[in-house]
Amino acid sequence: MRTLKNKKSILGILFLLTGLVLVSIPLYVEWNQNKEVKAMEQALSLIAQSDGTEPVALEEIPNLTLTEEELMHVMELEIPFIDMKQHILEKTTDDNLNIALTQIKPEQVPGVGNFTVAGHRGYRDGRHFSNLARVPIGEKVYLHAGEDTYVYEIISSEVIEPTFVEVLDDTQGKNEITMITCTISGKKRVAVKGELVERTSRK
Template sequence: MKRKSSLGIVFIIIGLVLFSIPIHYEWKKGKEIAALEEAFSLISSPQEAPVDLSLIDDVHLNDEELQDLVKLEIPTIGLDQIILREPTEENLSLTLTQIKYEQVPGKGNFTIAGHRGYRENRLFRNLPDVEIGDKAFLNTGTQTFVYEITSSTVISPTQVDVLEDNKKKAEITMITCTLSGLERIAVKGELIQINDSL
């Protein structure tokens, strides 16, 4: 009888540990996202003295990487996410990333990757809901680039031509997985306006 009772307690403890792992993971990622938002807010605010981003806790990026933060907003799907420059697994688990490291908003094809995510308004979960004509806003802190969505298609993972620059127009391309993970959703838009943010 004691053995069954001990075994039951062990299973309860294992269950609690397994249950707490994703909660801890989400809490940690939430702190990192909040820190990135704080860094972006400081960079975007007019300041007389240089901003010391090293004072922000819970950020795994260096000062140079923090200075390069870009924010993507698509109001129609409630998307408001920071974009990191390097598409590493760590960065992709946290937020959206550029696909091409040296790209610049407003020039060529600004490409963005993001996981589908499993929670509302997280990563690119709602990207398939974007409609033609919707607006996407890339904010660099000093300028906002306004793109109008022109297409949303399902493509194979090997169809990388959607990432190529178009010499005739500035574009944005956003990529995420389909629910099955076997294909990709590619949403494209064309630059229609540039506004100064400050």
């Protein structure tokens, strides 16, 4: 009887330890990602403050994974309805998706054709595109690119198959934005599309 109780105790401890490991892995990954995000934000701040006459000392920033050239092309996406403001990196790679949103198609131009953006759901609520599916039709999305801001109005939100890449195509005569993320299960994709309604400039 005592041996059986000991085995149950050991199994209980093993289950507990396994649970702790499973919980801690995403937290550890997110902790590392947060360091990279902070490094990117620090680098962007230094570049913004620079007058261009001297090189920016980006090599002194720990955990920075992006080059100065990559940072020069960073944009920002703002969706007030879900209180989201995220940077957009120029290329979609696994590393880039871990720290920010990314452009899906190469050499995209804001306000021209179908500007496509990808993003993870994130481990926690509010990170990346975790709340993208909640954005209703009629809400505004703001794409900040340099001195210009492109305002889009949401016109559709749907769940699609991962193979339905046609959602990224340009529509003749329309300037749009298409934002893509995974469903909770990861088996399908959420595609939210907006149409350009305004462009403003701070120049």
